[in-house]
Amino acid sequence: MSKIVDNSVKFIVGERALENLPYEIRLAGCSKPMLVCDDMSYRLGLKKSVLKAFNGSGMDIEFIDQKVGDVATCDDVERIIKEYNSSSCDCMILLGKKSVVSVGKASKIMIKDGSFVVAQYDGKALSDLSVKEVPLFIITAYFGCGIECSNKVRIYSKDQKTIYEFDSIYAQTDAVVIDERMTDIMPPKSIASYGLFALAMAVDGYIKSDERIYTKPYSMTSIEILSKNLMKGILHNADKNARKELLTAVVVAGCGYFLIEKQLLAVVSDVISDRYKVNHANIMAILFRHYIKMTKFNKDMLGELLPSFVSVEEYAQIGDEHAAEAVLHKINSLYEQVGEYVDYNKSLKDFHIDKSDFPTIAEEVIASVDAKDRTDEYSYSFIINLLEEAY
């Protein structure tokens, strides 16, 4: 069976990256972008920075929607599709939280298929035929969300009781813009959580199988950046470069992690965050610390990550047989260091997760994955143990 990797996203990173966006849009043959953002992007002045970057570029934003809330809903998607079509836009720019990214990606798939109602849509692209291609550009804001390059998104009904999962190659992002100006307001607590979330995605994305040859370098990049910048970003909050680097670490780790089949850690985090309306990234960061001690992984593969975690001098001190152990130690000490300086939520208890819900959570996790796709870890006892450890 063939291995297939389709990751055509372009990363545009660094100084004045925002100002490059109009050029990229033109390169894609477009000229009438629609900007989708959330209220927070407006209040924090991020939208203003984006509009400023377009000044003098000879391109205007054709339509702006800033009504997406904390949760990506069907109403949002249906509204965006209507606005996009009636304004004759030819591409989409997304700015904001995970909900904005989810709404934008779902809208992209549905516009392609000429669909309008989420409830009547099964989440997969209808066919390879295209009614309208929608080039998609994402400006990562705050600390990213990890799904910028993913093809899998979740949309909720208004009462949040029904979840519509979208999974299609047609959700792909054309370019991600990473500009330090978009991270200006990140407090150390968020940096800590998102840094550890990136670490979880990067390590879990690397150690599982050799099949991921094309995405493993994303994990290596993310870990290297985190090792050098996580504490710097927390302790020296004004260090713009460290913040930009950490934002890159989240996006790049997510690119490697979510391009391939969804892992247990991500599924458990989704179920908990849906149930308790808490941030998915925070939950995954908490679970990972315990998960890495419990999961069966290929020791050699974990050991391969050692050069990304340590300096050459340290590497030369550690024997090959202790490489995997040293990586585990590094992961643990990153958690310890972060915890020493930042009072972030460190356990499921801190999020008021009810212990009596664990059996239901475990059942939901197992039920949410097709039997053929379940690995050995999808056992009731493993999930319960993980939740108890993380409690």
Next chain:
Amino acid sequence: MIGFYQFSNQVKIVAGKDSINDLAKEMALLGARNILIISDQNLQNLGYVKKIKSVVATNTKLRVNAVYVNVKRGSSKQTIEEAYTLFRDNSCDSIVACGGGSVINTAECLKLMLATKTKNLEQVYGVNSAVKLEEVPFGAIPTTVGGGCDIAQIANILDETGKSSHEIISEVMQPDVCILDPTFVMSLPEERLLLGGMEMLFDSAAIYLDKSYNPISNNYALYCIRNIVKMMNKYRQTGKFDEEVCLMLQESGVLAGMAVTNISGGIAHAITNSICDCTTAYHNLVLALVFPKCLAYSKDREGARYTKLLQYSVSHERFRSIDSSNYADAFIELVEETVSIILEKYNLPKNLRELGVTDEMLEQIASITCSDSSLISSGRWYTTTDVCNILKECMGDEQCQK
């Protein structure tokens, strides 16, 4: 440092034994209907074109409207224009290229002309930001192994004289899908496969040594080195290039291609490109002769960065046994040793003189080198004297070296 960089890879990779059978599905997904196949005479004789036709025939939506097999070594303007005419005259709407660098370069340039609606190839010479106006589905089936030309955004085209080349750099020209089927490279002679692996190794090292900051490209380069080392270990165990080893080699080429697409190849590539312009030598053989000397020449200013390359090139235990003050020398020695074993084993030229380069050619090569885009964009400064000095080292001539 707050810099600016980009990283992209627009090519979908379909890899594995018999992945050629996915070609029709992938082309149909891209919207292809009437295909032009581009290849060369040799590959047609080997039955590759026939194989592609039979795969395409499995999908009723697809038709092969024309076949162009006149690509010679080193793609040229004339070749591309012939392919362009054939494409238009036969109402084709998509391209499948099966071959090595020359075939794929031809197809890339053809795609660029068609997608940007450019009638004259000269209009797209150099770095260009031509906008894609039309989709031209393009599938590539590489039949050689090397530094990832199959997915890179760079093509070298010979001019009318056939003696100098033009570089074309554009995102639009990349294939949409690349099929890595080991059966298409297994018939290559063993030394070509080993030289190909070595080329990827040197490409990756050169990318890592590039002055521009691009952490994603750097990690693709380092991971490519790791993968080649794993591939070599497998090869040593089995003693042959079987399907598994060939696929690892092809995949390493893609990793190197992903890295090289976003960063330049530096001095060794610039010299290699210039020598290939002036001789008929294979790119990977020239690179094998030039790369170790470039490393040694640049040791004083870049040697500290050789450490990381050494770390990924040797086992953990071997790295630990090397004194930290000798990392740079150890890396150079490792490269020299690897090159020398392969050249010796297959009785290949051991220096540029044996390759046909003469003393009279050195200045011309040096001058072309200094204007090569691999060098210009690498952020490192080399004068013609520097290049001449490196070339003299590569001539294998005791007197010149002194």
